[in-house]
Amino acid sequence: MREPRGERIARLRAGLLEAGMDGLVVSAPSNIFYLSGFRGSSGALLVTSERAVLFSDFRYRIQAKEQASECEFEEVERRLLHGVGRFAREAGLSRVGYDPAHLTCALREQLAEGASEVELRASGGMVEELRAVKDVEEVELIRQAAGLADAALAYMVSLLRPGAVERDIALEGEFLMRREGAEEAAFEVIVASGERSALPHADTTGRELERGDLVVIDIGAQVAGYCSDMTRTFGVVSLSSQAQEIYRVVYRAQRASAAEVRAGAVCGELDAVARGLIADAGYGECFGHGLGHGVGIDVHEGPRLGRDEETKLVAGNVVTVEPGIYLEGMGGVRLEDLVVVGDEGAETLTGAPMAPEVPVV
Amino acid sequence: MREPRGERIARLRAGLLEAGMDGLVVSAPSNIFYLSGFRGSSGALLVTSERAVLFSDFRYRIQAKEQASECEFEEVERRLLHGVGRFAREAGLSRVGYDPAHLTCALREQLAEGASEVELRASGGMVEELRAVKDVEEVELIRQAAGLADAALAYMVSLLRPGAVERDIALEGEFLMRREGAEEAAFEVIVASGERSALPHADTTGRELERGDLVVIDIGAQVAGYCSDMTRTFGVVSLSSQAQEIYRVVYRAQRASAAEVRAGAVCGELDAVARGLIADAGYGECFGHGLGHGVGIDVHEGPRLGRDEETKLVAGNVVTVEPGIYLEGMGGVRLEDLVVVGDEGAETLTGAPMAPEVPVV
Numbered sequence: 001m002r003e004p005r006g007e008r009i010a011r012l013r014a015g016l017l018e019a020g021m022d023g024l025v026v027s028a029p030s031n032i033f034y035l036s037g038f039r040g041s042s043g044a045l046l047v048t049s050e051r052a053v054l055f056s057d058f059r060y061r062i063q064a065k066e067q068a069s070e071c072e073f074e075e076v077e078r079r080l081l082h083g084v085g086r087f088a089r090e091a092g093l094s095r096v097g098y099d100p101a102h103l104t105c106a107l108r109e110q111l112a113e114g115a116s117e118v119e120l121r122a123s124g125g126m127v128e129e130l131r132a133v134k135d136v137e138e139v140e141l142i143r144q145a146a147g148l149a150d151a152a153l154a155y156m157v158s159l160l161r162p163g164a165v166e167r168d169i170a171l172e173g174e175f176l177m178r179r180e181g182a183e184e185a186a187f188e189v190i191v192a193s194g195e196r197s198a199l200p201h202a203d204t205t206g207r208e209l210e211r212g213d214l215v216v217i218d219i220g221a222q223v224a225g226y227c228s229d230m231t232r233t234f235g236v237v238s239l240s241s242q243a244q245e246i247y248r249v250v251y252r253a254q255r256a257s258a259a260e261v262r263a264g265a266v267c268g269e270l271d272a273v274a275r276g277l278i279a280d281a282g283y284g285e286c287f288g289h290g291l292g293h294g295v296g297i298d299v300h301e302g303p304r305l306g307r308d309e310e311t312k313l314v315a316g317n318v319v320t321v322e323p324g325i326y327l328e329g330m331g332g333v334r335l336e337d338l339v340v341v342g343d344e345g346a347e348t349l350t351g352a353p354m355a356p357e358v359p360v361v
Numbered sequence: 362m363r364e365p366r367g368e369r370i371a372r373l374r375a376g377l378l379e380a381g382m383d384g385l386v387v388s389a390p391s392n393i394f395y396l397s398g399f400r401g402s403s404g405a406l407l408v409t410s411e412r413a414v415l416f417s418d419f420r421y422r423i424q425a426k427e428q429a430s431e432c433e434f435e436e437v438e439r440r441l442l443h444g445v446g447r448f449a450r451e452a453g454l455s456r457v458g459y460d461p462a463h464l465t466c467a468l469r470e471q472l473a474e475g476a477s478e479v480e481l482r483a484s485g486g487m488v489e490e491l492r493a494v495k496d497v498e499e500v501e502l503i504r505q506a507a508g509l510a511d512a513a514l515a516y517m518v519s520l521l522r523p524g525a526v527e528r529d530i531a532l533e534g535e536f537l538m539r540r541e542g543a544e545e546a547a548f549e550v551i552v553a554s555g556e557r558s559a560l561p562h563a564d565t566t567g568r569e570l571e572r573g574d575l576v577v578i579d580i581g582a583q584v585a586g587y588c589s590d591m592t593r594t595f596g597v598v599s600l601s602s603q604a605q606e607i608y609r610v611v612y613r614a615q616r617a618s619a620a621e622v623r624a625g626a627v628c629g630e631l632d633a634v635a636r637g638l639i640a641d642a643g644y645g646e647c648f649g650h651g652l653g654h655g656v657g658i659d660v661h662e663g664p665r666l667g668r669d670e671e672t673k674l675v676a677g678n679v680v681t682v683e684p685g686i687y688l689e690g691m692g693g694v695r696l697e698d699l700v701v702v703g704d705e706g707a708e709t710l711t712g713a714p715m716a717p718e719v720p721v722v
Binding site (some may be wrong): 061102201202289 | 420421462483532563
């Protein structure tokens, strides 16, 4: 069974007390979902020392009662955050936090107008900090999502050949995941071939695969609100020796950094393991993103495995390990596994094979 | 040919001049796309009287050059808005606008730090105002999107029967649109049956259709960045007389309000036409949303056809006309067409038939 949401709210309350606040306005949809279960597109949650109140409009009246059954519900016709602020004032709260990264200037203004004399305090990341550590059921949902992406990837690989179209391959992968039970793709499935494989966040296009292409496939599923994330790289028919070489470098960097993942490992040091190997091979300038990121309700969340990050991993973090080398005009390679951090090491949730030499189809 | 993006920027500059500003920071992705063509997930655009500069990070370096070829490109490693602010200061700008509805408090802070003595002015909706009036090529893309949704709906109707699962029907509709060329569904395809049809923004579930259900299908495609939006309602095998009645009321309200759409019509008066008919039939409390909304790059944009809206339609607006009646615990009906406003009337872009009596499958 999932840890009751009430438990999460209790931990948040402990944090609020410590920070000297008697309320928090939660505005990011993924934080609202984490704490309440509500998945509508418009809502806000006010957590106080004794209450958890979900605010939304008429459209979500019934859905809110279904999904956020542990919360009170307040219907607000217009100016949602004004309604939240007014409620906070009427409840006699004195110091209420909000997340400046997830509240627009306009909504902050509404909140302040409604709250009038209540002190508002910028207080980001409190819910994200809780979310970075997954409970057993959350890991199980991510594992299910990863399994669906494994199955999709295997099918997509069977479609790789000269003349195959990036978009068609991506579509077949997504459909397979969703027919098998994914709510949706965790993000737009990326099939990036040839020169386009050098775009770290390429969109998928109508390009036809050609002999000699590198093909990067980056795919994840979403199950009950939880995401997975995985990348593999393939070659079409035959590859240049440089393409083969950068694959081998990325593979070594991926394996070496993944082997160091465990509770207590410093995120920046994990990044340095991969970055060092890539630099030693002469491609230091060609790995322009961080080693990885947390995955959960959002496909990008904490902790961040980037350069100089001093955060230490803890058991229950779920993170990607995904070095890459991108050569503009030639192509790119990225290899990404999703792992759950344990005390002694990491368990890999992605199940697709990762070959030490580039698999050529 | 599409009106060059340079033309749009020229019109924006005229507005800036009039408002006494020498720059505007554009932060909403759909506004950035409209003005520059850039579709990455992270970026900002600074428009000044002489320059249009797109800011993004390493990941989008190549994509930005491809998609936003008419703009200069500035790469910013971290704290994107800080980089935008610094650029504005170094360019000697004196008064720069930003949109408070599309900038978080945290990014506003970054911008202000970078811009230091440059005056920042909250100035929302300038780009949205331009976007509300579509040019010929924009209408053509929306028409293509609507056509894909028509085809999908026809196929989905063929799948409606007792025992069919909401999610499977939605998935088949989405796949058809995407196989035929939609980039994606414009929003999650809604198939809401039985009691769930009373949720105006229902999510699609694993519920099986049953005899006597009302089934609301709300579907749109996206083509080259432009959306469509359409809703039809069906009955399964047999329907209660009340279900048949509310369908007839909604149909009359839809037809009557759509017939009044033309350049010069007041949005709130169109809403009142539908709302009046629904109230006269005794269901005034059961139509809790506005009559419609603009559709374009976003599936919800200006103008808004809501209660008391004093905006007048102009030729080139593309809007939905979608009254509904929702009876909690029983079911709901919504009928929605997408129309382009002309001087003499409206042209309907959605092509699926809308029957005067509820179609029973």
